[in-house]
Structure formats: structure tokens, C-alpha cells
Amino acid sequence: MNETSTDPHDNPLAKGAQARGDGQGIAVGAVPTERIEFGVMTFAETVPPGRGSVQVSCHERLQQVLAEARLADRAGLDIYGVGEHHRHDFAASAPAVILAAIAAHTSSIRLSSATTVLACTDPVRVFQDFSTLDLLSSGRAELIVGRGSFPEPYPLFGVDPAETDPVFGEKLDLLRQIRDHEFIEWTGRHRPPLTGQGVYPRPYQDRLPLWVAVSHNTHTARRAAVSGLPMILGLFAEDHHLHHLCETYRDHSTAAPRIAAQLQGLLADSAGEASRTFYRAYTSARRQTHPDAPPLTPAQFTHLCRPNGPLAVGTLDEVSAKITHLHHEFGITRFLLHISVGYLPHDVVLRAIELWAQLAHHVRTDIEIHAK
Amino acid sequence: MNETSTDPHDNPLAKGAQARGDGQGIAVGAVPTERIEFGVMTFAETVPPGRGSVQVSCHERLQQVLAEARLADRAGLDIYGVGEHHRHDFAASAPAVILAAIAAHTSSIRLSSATTVLACTDPVRVFQDFSTLDLLSSGRAELIVGRGSFPEPYPLFGVDPAETDPVFGEKLDLLRQIRDHEFIEWTGRHRPPLTGQGVYPRPYQDRLPLWVAVSHNTHTARRAAVSGLPMILGLFAEDHHLHHLCETYRDHSTAAPRIAAQLQGLLADSAGEASRTFYRAYTSARRQTHPDAPPLTPAQFTHLCRPNGPLAVGTLDEVSAKITHLHHEFGITRFLLHISVGYLPHDVVLRAIELWAQLAHHVRTDIEIHAK
Numbered sequence: 107m108n109e110t111s112t113d114p115h116d117n118p119l120a121k122g123a124q125a126r127g128d129g130q131g132i133a134v135g136a137v138p139t140e141r142i143e144f145g146v147m148t149f150a151e152t153v154p155p156g157r158g159s160v161q162v163s164c165h166e167r168l169q170q171v172l173a174e175a176r177l178a179d180r181a182g183l184d185i186y187g188v189g190e191h192h193r194h195d196f197a198a199s200a201p202a203v204i205l206a207a208i209a210a211h212t213s214s215i216r217l218s219s220a221t222t223v224l225a226c227t228d229p230v231r232v233f234q235d236f237s238t239l240d241l242l243s244s245g246r247a248e249l250i251v252g253r254g255s256f257p258e259p260y261p262l263f264g265v266d267p268a269e270t271d272p273v274f275g276e277k278l279d280l281l282r283q284i285r286d287h288e289f290i291e292w293t294g295r296h297r298p299p300l301t302g303q304g305v306y307p308r309p310y311q312d313r314l315p316l317w318v319a320v321s322h323n324t325h326t327a328r329r330a331a332v333s334g335l336p337m338i339l340g341l342f343a344e345d346h347h348l349h350h351l352c353e354t355y356r357d358h359s360t361a362a363p364r365i366a367a368q369l370q371g372l373l374a375d376s377a378g379e380a381s382r383t384f385y386r387a388y389t390s391a392r393r394q395t396h397p398d399a400p401p402l403t404p405a406q407f408t409h410l411c412r413p414n415g416p417l418a419v420g421t422l423d424e425v426s427a428k429i430t431h432l433h434h435e436f437g438i439t440r441f442l443l444h445i446s447v448g449y450l451p452h453d454v455v456l457r458a459i460e461l462w463a464q465l466a467h468h469v470r471t472d473i474e475i476h477a478k
Numbered sequence: 479m480n481e482t483s484t485d486p487h488d489n490p491l492a493k494g495a496q497a498r499g500d501g502q503g504i505a506v507g508a509v510p511t512e513r514i515e516f517g518v519m520t521f522a523e524t525v526p527p528g529r530g531s532v533q534v535s536c537h538e539r540l541q542q543v544l545a546e547a548r549l550a551d552r553a554g555l556d557i558y559g560v561g562e563h564h565r566h567d568f569a570a571s572a573p574a575v576i577l578a579a580i581a582a583h584t585s586s587i588r589l590s591s592a593t594t595v596l597a598c599t600d601p602v603r604v605f606q607d608f609s610t611l612d613l614l615s616s617g618r619a620e621l622i623v624g625r626g627s628f629p630e631p632y633p634l635f636g637v638d639p640a641e642t643d644p645v646f647g648e649k650l651d652l653l654r655q656i657r658d659h660e661f662i663e664w665t666g667r668h669r670p671p672l673t674g675q676g677v678y679p680r681p682y683q684d685r686l687p688l689w690v691a692v693s694h695n696t697h698t699a700r701r702a703a704v705s706g707l708p709m710i711l712g713l714f715a716e717d718h719h720l721h722h723l724c725e726t727y728r729d730h731s732t733a734a735p736r737i738a739a740q741l742q743g744l745l746a747d748s749a750g751e752a753s754r755t756f757y758r759a760y761t762s763a764r765r766q767t768h769p770d771a772p773p774l775t776p777a778q779f780t781h782l783c784r785p786n787g788p789l790a791v792g793t794l795d796e797v798s799a800k801i802t803h804l805h806h807e808f809g810i811t812r813f814l815l816h817i818s819v820g821y822l823p824h825d826v827v828l829r830a831i832e833l834w835a836q837l838a839h840h841v842r843t844d845i846e847i848h849a850k
Contacts, residue, residue, distance in 0.1 A: 164679040165613045172582075172614075197679045200603075200610040206575045207614045210544075210582030230634065231572075231603070238572040241537045242544075242579045262602065262677075264670020298636020305634075307536040307569045 140364075142433065142473065143440040144466035145185025146178050146459055147220040147368065150197035150204070151449045153394065162449055164197035170452045171197075171204065172211050177456055179212035181463035186212070187220025187250065187442050192258040195394060202235035209243035216246045220338075220368065220442060221319040223254035225273040226263035228297060229281035230305055233314070240309035247309065250338055251278060252319030253326060256395070265296075275329060278318070282333060285314050317366065320351060327355045334361035338442070340368045341416045345435070352436050366440035367432060370447045371418025373425055373461035374454070381411065383454055384419045384447075391448030418443060422465050429469050512736075514805065514845065515812040516838035517557025518550050518831055519592040519740065522569035522576070523821045525766065534821060536569035542824045543569075543576065544583050549828055551584035553835035558584070559592025559622065559814055564630040567766060574607035581615035588618045592710075592740065592814060593691040595626035597645040598635035600669060601653035602677055605686070612681035619681065622710055623650060624691030625698060628767070637668075644668075647701060650690070654705060657686050689738065692723060699727045706733035710814070712740045713788045717807070724808050738812035739804060742819045743790025745797055745833035746826070753783065755826055756791045756819075763820030790815060794837050801841050 152167045162170075175186045186208060188201040198204060205217040217239060222232060232249070240247035253274050254260075260267045276294045283290055288308060290300040318330035321340040330337040337355050339348065356363045370388070374380035389402050410417045414435075418425045432438050445458045524539045534542075547558045558580060560573040570576060577589040589611060594604060604621070612619035625646050626632075632639045648666045655662055660680060662672040690702035693712040702709040709727050711720065728735045742760070746752035761774050782789045786807075790797045804810050817830045 165616065165682050168610075168613045192678060194676055194678050197610070197613065199606040199678055200574070202572070203574050203578045203607050203610040204614065206578035207582045210579045227603075228600075228635070231599075234571040235575050238540075238569070238575040241540045241569065242576065244537065258675075261673065262675050263600070301633065303630075303634050304566055306564060306566050306571055310537050 140439045142466075142470055143184040143366075144462065144469075145183055145187060145216070145218070145440070145442045146174070146462060147185075147187030147189060147218075147442045147444050148174065148198070148446050149189045149191050149444075151195060151391070151446050152197055153195040153390070153449050167197045167449075168204065168207075170455070172207060173452070174455055174459060175208040175215065176211050177459050178463070179215040181460060183215060183459070183463050183466060185216045185218055185248070185440070185442060187218040189220045189444075190223050190254075190259075191256060192262050193256070202239050205247070206239050206242055209239060209246065214246070216248055217243055218248040218317075219250050220444075221250045221252040221254065223259045224251040224277045224281065225253060225265050225270055226259040227277075229277050229284060230297075230300075233281060233284045233305055234307070236314055237307055237309040240311055240314060241307060243310075245310040247311070248315040248317065249281075250317040250319050251281065252321075253323070255321055255340070271325065274326075278329070278333065282316065282335075285316060319368070320355075322347065322351075324351060324354050327351045328358050331355045331358035331363070332360060334359070336364035336366065338366040338368055338440070339436075339438070341370075341432075343416075345414060348436060364440075365436060365438050366442065367436075367438045368442045368444060369416070369418045370444045371420075371425065372445055372450070372454070373418075373420065373422060373458045373465065375421070375457070375461075377420050377424060380419050380421065381408075383450065384417070387446075387448035387450045388417070389448075394448070422461050422468070425462075426465050426469055426472075429465065430472065433469075433473065512811045514838075514842055515556040515738075516834065516841075517555055517559060517588070517590070517812070517814045518546070518834065519557075519559030519561060519590075519814045519816050520546065520570070520818050521561045521563050521816075523567060523763070523818050524569055525567040525762070525821050539569045539821075540576065540579075542827070544579060545824070546827055546831060547580040547587065548583050549831050550835070551587040553832060555587060555831070555835050555838060557588045557590055557620070557812070557814060559590040561592045561816075562595050562626075562631075563628060564634050565628070565766075574604075574611050577619070578611050578614055581611060581618065586618075588620055589615055590620040590689075591622050592816075593622045593624040593626065595631045596623040596649045596653065597625060597637050597642055597668075598631040599649075601649050601656060602669075602672075605653060605656045605677055606679070608686055609679050609681040612683055612686060613679060615682075617682040619683070620687040620689065621653075622689040622691050623653065624693075625695070627693055627712070643697065646698075650701070650705065654688065654707075657688060691740070692727075694719065694723075696723060696726050699723045700730050703727045703730035703735070704732060706731070708736035708738065710738040710740055710812070711808075711810070713742075713804075715788075717786060720808060736812075737808060737810050738814065739808075739810045740814045740816060741788070741790040742816045743792075743797065744817055744822070744826070745790075745792065745794060745830045745837065747793070747829070747833075749792050749796060752791050752793065753780075755822065756789070759818070759820035759822050760789070761820075766820070794833050794840070797834075798837050798841055798844075801837065802844065805841075805845065 150167050152162050178186050188198050188204050190201050192199050201219040236247045236249050253270050273296050284305045288304050293299040317336045317338045319338050320327045372380050372384040385407050411419045445455050522539050524534050550558050560570050560576050562573050564571050573591040608619045608621050625642050645668050648668050656677045660676050665671040689708045689710045691710050692699045744752050744756040757779050783791045817827050
């Protein structure tokens with residue numbers, strides 16, 4: 107049933123794995139030799155920043171997402187990610203459906219959820235959706251699963267927020283079993299048992315690539331490590347905590363450790379333009395999500411954008427420096443840029459994707475030269 | 479959020495509804511004046527008939543499905559349907575994901591599940607999947623929901639087969655509420671309650687078209703009628719029972735009654751070719767589904783293909799006569815042809831789609847002439 111694998115974790119001849127050497131990954135602070143991957147991601151945000159703007163419909167926004175993914179594919183980026191959200195101001199509650207349309211519009215970019223709120227879904231359905239996507243796209247599907255940082259899915263799907271961790275753990279265990287085996291014997295507390303049924307269709311790749319999203323929680327980093335799964339870090343914590351998460355992950359890894367990062371940010375042709383545009387969108391998104399929080403001041407925003415701060419906002423050179431720093435400091439080998447944090451005009455996002463693809467080329471070349 | 483409706487049920491200016499007149503539908507035996515719609519459907523079957531054939535992979539089969547849908551769209555057919563199945567010999571457990579890829583490959587054909595096994599799914603997720611499909615396709619999504627005629631989904635999703643009817647009823651009620659209202663207050667036995675949450679994204683059409691699939695069960699026909707929903711009949715019963723189902727449906731309808739039919743069959747350039755090819759595929763599919771049933775003899779098969787029998791197998795003229803009969807006899811105004819019952823070679827299916835599209839044109843012209 108399966109044909110060829112394009113997952114670097116499975117196929118030693120695939121890109122990335124060629125340079126992985128002993129398969130033991132890299133230590134924090136060392137220079138990794140793995141190919142660095144660059145992608146973009148979206149939640150299909152629909153509410154424009156500021157007052158008096160025209161509301162962008164979900165229909166128009168999804169057509170924009172298709173165009174953004176086409177550009178990302180053409181520009182040679184490695185991954186396009188769609189994050190699951192259940193609010194009126196996001197058009198992406200069903201990432202696999204959106205990614206299937208993107209699959210038909212693109213030829214080589216990998217297609218990932220970013221992130222699937224696993225505690226609120228059935229791992230059987232999640233696997234079937236992404237396995238189908240994998241078949242439709244001839245092996246380009248991936249899954250990022252996490253505990254979710256937004257509150258809406260929990261009451262919508264009847265999951266007790268206090269139970270997030272055990273529910274996530276149980277469902278991750280089941281999803282891994284379904285990924286690795288055709289027939290499943292499984293019993294748990296949060297889903298009816300499986301008594302040897304097969305789960306179909308099986309994917310095009312030998313195994314669907316599966317990542318665990320980690321924002322602050324050390325326990326989730328340890329869970330990813332013990333499960334032998336790669337980890338994608340949301341860069342929302344301070345450096346010392348990111349170091350702690352990476353160390354915990356590497357110390358407990360049962361497979362070659364692999365760390366990706368999800369960054370929020372915007373590249374533009376001038377630093378002022380990037381900063382002004384992203385400040386409006388970012389503060390607007392923050393108000394939507396935390397209406398009672400005090401507004402973010404320009405000074406606080408500038409602090410978040412500092413060279414080793416979490417936001418990747420600026421020119422190609424400025425953001426390149428940040429990416430190179432993150433790569434060397436934490437051994438991160440995959441970067442997903444979340445550009446449209448809060449709605450940004452379509453042309454602004456398209457230009458940022460072009461610049462991000464140029465950055466990918468520059469950073470790869472630069473790191474290869476230094477590694478020699 | 480919603481823009482324009484392309485659902486003839488919602489938009490009095492849309493195709494079909496123009497000629498519906500008083501909106502009360504048509505009586506059994508009367509000549510309906512509604513535009514007749516023609517579509518094709520598939521379960522993405524992968525096992526070829528007979529021994530010694532090469533196994534068609536799920537990957538290859540889904541690429542064929544994309545090509546079949548493209549041809550159906552180009553040839554002017556009205557609907558392409560994908561049926562949910564959870565067996566190793568079907569590649570379609572996630573219809574919305576497949577239909578989203580089809581949406582990107584087509585421009586005007588409507589995209590439907592055929593059928594969604596509603597008792598085994600969460601109506602919130604089903605709505606989100608098809609609403610997303612609707613946005614991606616600019617208003618071409620539809621849903622056919624039913625109790626499912628295959629046993630696999632029930633143990634896989636932990637639904638007691640003895641509870642099929644109440645679970646289906648409860649979930650249909652919830653799905654209708656989500657379709658018709660943004661915010662939901664709902665309590666049931668088979669899904670956690672909703673306490674005023676919104677379900678997003680909302681579709682492109684004002685309301686997602688929603689059909690109820692009925693094979694033999696009078697109770698389900700009555701449920702469709704009382705719910706004010708159109709009904710799609712699987713033509714597996716004898717004529718007198720089909721009459722009973724249609725009468726029950728019309729007698730209890732709380733909205734303009736509308737009846738579609740799902741037929742199994744194959745059109746080919748010669749009657750012998752259609753019959754020989756479909757016999758092999760049909761008997762092979764029957765063996766897969768009912769391994770202990772006695773084999774279907776050629777005589778029994780011929781009986782099923784008789785002019786008023788359930789299988790639509792033959793030349794364009796032969797099948798035209800059957801469609802015209804079904805239209806006049808039962809007031810059926812939409813026909814979905816399930817061609818690939820059991821795996822059929824790709825070129826055979828493509829030719830059948832071309833002939834079916836020609837038939838659609840002939841039958842429409844013929845009925846319009848007689849209606850004058």
C-alpha cells in the first residue's frame with residue numbers, strides 16, 4: 107500500500123537526513139549540520155486591524171490563503187502550516203480540508219497542521235484526515251499536535267480544561283499507535299476502545315511525520331522526548347526557559363532529537379514599515395484574545411522585537427540575524443513564521459513570504475559556509 | 479459573513495427553483511418541472527475485480543478520483559459525491575478532505591458527501607468540514623447524511639449498532655441547528671452539550687444543503703420529511719417499496735418535497751460491454767461485502783438490470799429509458815450514478831462519465847419537450 111517515504115525521519119535518503127550524521131542530533135550550542143527548513147503558517151485570520159476597515163470574509167480570506175501557499179511553494183519554502191481555531195475571527199477550524207485544497211494548488215511544499223488541538227479531536231479521524239491528505243499530495247502531509255493555547259475548543263468539544271494534560275497524553279499515545287500500526291488494540295478513558303480494527307486509508311509516506319507543539323510546559327517537552335517525537339517550540343518564553351525546555355527535551359529523547367520553532371513576525375523592505383504594520387496587527391490580535399489585558403505599549407513591542415526577543419519583525423538582514431542566533435543557541439533546524447498574527451493585508455503577507463524565502467536561502471548558505 | 483447562496487433551496491433565483499412554481503413540489507406520477515440534476519459518486523474503491531490483477535493503491539485511486547471529478551465538471555454534470563467508508567479496500571474515509579482537493583481541480587460542479595455516516599461523527603466537526611469546503615469552493619458544498627449501510631464505522635467509533643436510529647436522529651437534529659443558527663444551546667445523550675457557543679466558520683451559502691439518505695427504512699424517510707429536508711433514495715428496494723417510501727416522505731413533508739436517487743451502474747458504448755464489465759465489478763464488490771452470501775448468477779444480474787430494475791447498466795439509450803421511467807414514476811429530480819461499484823478500470827469509468835453527461839442532456843431535453 108505504501109510506496110515511497112518523503113519523511114526525513116523514515117527515509118535515510120530523504121533531504122535533511124543525509125547530513126544528520128550519527129543520527130544523534132546536536133547538542134545545545136553546537137553547530138548542527140542538518141538542512142534547515144523554513145515555512146510559513148496561518149490561522150486564516152479574518153478581522154483587520156484598526157477601526158473603519160472593511161471586514162474580510164472567511165471566503166475571501168481562504169482564497170488569500172490559497173494564494174499565499176502557492177507563492178510559498180513557488181518561492182521554494184519547505185512547509186505551509188494551518189492552525190486549528192474555533193473563533194468567529196478565524197476561518198481555519200478544519201486544517202486538513204484547507205490543506206487538501208492547498209495540495210491541489212502546490213507541487214512540493216509540505217503541508218502541516220499548526221497546531222491540531224489533539225485533546226479535542228478523535229485520533230482516528232485526525233489520522234484519517236491527514237493520511238488522506240498525504241495520499242492526495244503524494245506524501246507531503248505532516249501533523250503538529252498540541253494542547254492548544256486558546257480556550258474555545260474545550261467547551262465546544264466537551265473536554266474539561268483541567269484534564270487537558272491526561273487527555274492529550276492518552277490521545278497522543280493512540281495517535282502514535284495508529285500511525286505506526288494498521289490494526290489497533292487500545293483502551294483508554296477518553297475515547298471508545300479499539301479491538302483490533304484497521305484504520306484506513308494508510309498514508310503515502312511510510313509514517314506520517316508527527317510533531318509535538320510545546321509553548322511553556324516542561325512536561326509536554328518531556329512527553330515529546332519520551333515518545334521519540336520531534337518538538338516544535340512556540341517562542342513565547344524567555345531565553346532561559348527555552349534553554350530549559352530544550353535541555354529537558356534532549357535529556358529525555360528516545361530518538362534523534364529534532365527541534366523546530368514557531369515565530370510570530372513580519373518581514374518588510376524597511377524596518378519602520380515592518381514594525382508599524384506588525385504592531386497594529388499584533389496589538390489588535392492581542393485585544394481580540396485578551397480583551398481585559400492592558401494594551402501593549404510601543405516600548406514593550408520594541409522590546410519583544412529586540413535581537414534575541416521572540417518577535418521576528420524587521421528587514422531580511424535583521425530577521426536573518428535572529429534566525430541564525432536561534433539556530434546556534436538552541437539547535438533549532440526548522441522555522442515556521444506566523445505572519446498573519448491578526449489580519450494583515452494580503453499584499454503585505456505576500457511580500458513577507460518572498461522576503462522569508464530569500465532569507466531561507468541566505469541563512470542556509472551562511473550556516474553552511476560557517477560549518478565548513 | 480455569508481455572501482450569495484447557490485443552494486436552490488435557499489435562493490429563489492438559483493437554477494432549478496425557477497421552475498418549481500408553487501414550491502409545493504410534485505405528486506407521485508405527475509410530471510415535475512424542476513430542472514433535473516445528474517451527478518456521479520464514488521467510494522474510491524481500490525480492489526480490482528478478478529484474480530491476478532494488479533492492486534490499485536489508495537494513492538493511485540485518489541489521483542483517478544481527481545481526474546474523474548475534473549471530467550465530470552468539464553462535461554457539465556451537476557454533482558460529484560464521495561462516500562465515507564472505513565475499509566481497507568476504500569480510500570474514502572474522509573470525504574471533505576477529498577472534496578476540497580476536487581474543489582481546487584473543478585469550477586462549477588457541486589461537491590457532496592455520499593453518504594456521511596452521521597451517527598459515527600460529531601455534527602460540529604462535520605459542519606465545520608463542509609462549511610470550510612463551501613468557502614473554498616465558493617458555495618459548492620453539500621451534505622448527504624445517513625445511517626450507513628456498512629457495519630465498520632460503528633465499532634470503530636464506539637456506537638452501539640442497536641442504537642443507530644436514536645443516535646442518528648439526535649445528531650441530525652444538532653446538525654440542522656448548527657446549519658441554521660450560529661449560536662447553539664443543545665443537550666443530548668450522544669455528544670457533550672453546547673451552551674451557546676458559535677460554530678465556525680459559517681459557510682459561503684446561506685445554508686449548507688443537507689440531504690437525508692434513505693435505503694429501505696420508512697422511519698428515516700419520515701424523519702427526512704418531518705425535518706423539512708430533501709431525501710436521496712438508494713434504489714435497492716422493489717418498486718412497490720420505493721413507492722411506499724416516496725408516499726411516506728411526501729405525506730409528512732414540512733417543506734417542498736424533493737427526491738433524489740442513488741443508482742449503481744455503468745454506461746458503455748455497447749450493451750454487452752457494459753454488462754460484462756459491470757457484472758465482474760459488481761459481483762466482486764458483493765463478495766467483499768458479503769463473503770458468505772451465495773454468488774450472484776448471471777441470470778440474477780440480468781434481472782437486476784431489467785428496464786425497471788435497480789441497476790443502471792447499458793447503453794445511453796437503455797439507461798435513458800430507465801432514468802425517464804424513474805423520473806415519471808417517483809418524481810425523482812436528481813440522479814447520482816455510482817459507477818465504480820467494485821473497482822473498475824479508470825478508462826472505463828471516464829467513458830461512462832462522458833456517456834452519463836450526454837444522457838443528462840438527452841433526458842433533460844426529452845422531458846422538457848414532453849412537459850410542453
